[in-house]
Amino acid sequence: MILRTLALDTSWGSLTVAGGSRAGEGTLILLPQLRLGLEGGRPHRALAPMNTVLVSHGHMDHIGGLGYWASQRYLNSMGPGTVIAPVAIADQLRALLETLAQLEGGRPYDVTVDPVADGDQRPLRPDVELDFFATDHWVPTLGCRVIWRTQRLLASLAGLSGEEIAQRRRAGLPVTDERRVNLLAYCADSGPGLFATSPEVLAAEVLLIECSFYRPGDRGRATRFGHMHLEDLLAVADRLQCRHLVLLHASRRQRLREVDRFLDEQLRPQLPCALHHLMVDWE
Ligand SMILES: [Zn+2]
Numbered sequence: 404m405i406l407r408t409l410a411l412d413t414s415w416g417s418l419t420v421a422g423g424s425r426a427g428e429g430t431l432i433l434l435p436q437l438r439l440g441l442e443g444g445r446p447h448r449a450l451a452p453m454n455t456v457l458v459s460h461g462h463m464d465h466i467g468g469l470g471y472w473a474s475q476r477y478l479n480s481m482g483p484g485t486v487i488a489p490v491a492i493a494d495q496l497r498a499l500l501e502t503l504a505q506l507e508g509g510r511p512y513d514v515t516v517d518p519v520a521d522g523d524q525r526p527l528r529p530d531v532e533l534d535f536f537a538t539d540h541w542v543p544t545l546g547c548r549v550i551w552r553t554q555r556l557l558a559s560l561a562g563l564s565g566e567e568i569a570q571r572r573r574a575g576l577p578v579t580d581e582r583r584v585n586l587l588a589y590c591a592d593s594g595p596g597l598f599a600t601s602p603e604v605l606a607a608e609v610l611l612i613e614c615s616f617y618r619p620g621d622r623g624r625a626t627r628f629g630h631m632h633l634e635d636l637l638a639v640a641d642r643l644q645c646r647h648l649v650l651l652h653a654s655r656r657q658r659l660r661e662v663d664r665f666l667d668e669q670l671r672p673q674l675p676c677a678l679h680h681l682m683v684d685w686e
């Protein structure tokens with residue numbers, strides 16, 4: 404399966420987001436420039452080079468490729484990897500990976516499981532941080548924001564020449580401060596309660612969010628299982644500040660052709676931003 408690939412214009416530059424997603428069958432999202440996987444829901448060759456993988460919760464469509472990821476990294480000497488997962492499932496994931504390595508008869512995989520909770524932050528690299536937030540699903544689930552930390556010239560120095568700024572720098576005076584850019588928010592599996600508990604996701608430049616259900620008759624199903632219905636996204640369309648809205652996780656009750664039609668006819672006309680999706684038929 405060839406993953407769908409988006410090149411998204413952001414203030415960081417062109418951000419590549421590749422992936423595929425279907426409720427119950429697998430969600431796999433890759434940010435190759437950051438070596439970051441958001442979910443490891445399916446085995447895929449493109450997953451192995453991701454040094455860090457966020458597992459938002461323990462459902463099979465989000466962990467089904469994790470053993471493959473760890474094994475491929477071990478077989479190909481790709482170095483240590485990190486799985487970031489909610490505290491509630493971290494021990495079980497660690498045990499699962501230990502068991503898989505034992506079944507293969509080799510040494511333990513070179514993987515660390517890092518437990519995180521709502522409100523935690525982790526550095527991904529010096530200029531990129533991950534902030535985690537709880538979502539509105541029926542098991543403990545965490546989404547994450549990708550924050551780009553960049554330096555900008557102090558506003559008070561805006562009129563100075565390059566030489567004057569260099570003099571200040573040589574004198575040890577501050578010339579920049581940090582700007583924290585809300586680059587991307589990945590909202591994992593979630594119902595609309597997320598918009599009340601973490602409204603900052605609506606301000607991310609790239610918003611990756613599920614939309615499992617589309618037909619009016621599936622409203623109750625979405626609420627029961629903690630998933631988003633198209634109506635939930637229509638309800639927040641005028642609050643979106645993103646440049647790019649990327650939808651994930653359509654139920655198999657919905658053909659992709661129908662999903663495209665629902666999006667074209669109902670959602671796209673209401674949006675102030677570009678609309679994309681990474682939904683695929685895996686087989
Ligand atoms: Zn799911």
Ligand SMILES: [Zn+2]
Pocket residue numbers: 460462540592
């Ligand atoms: Zn789930």
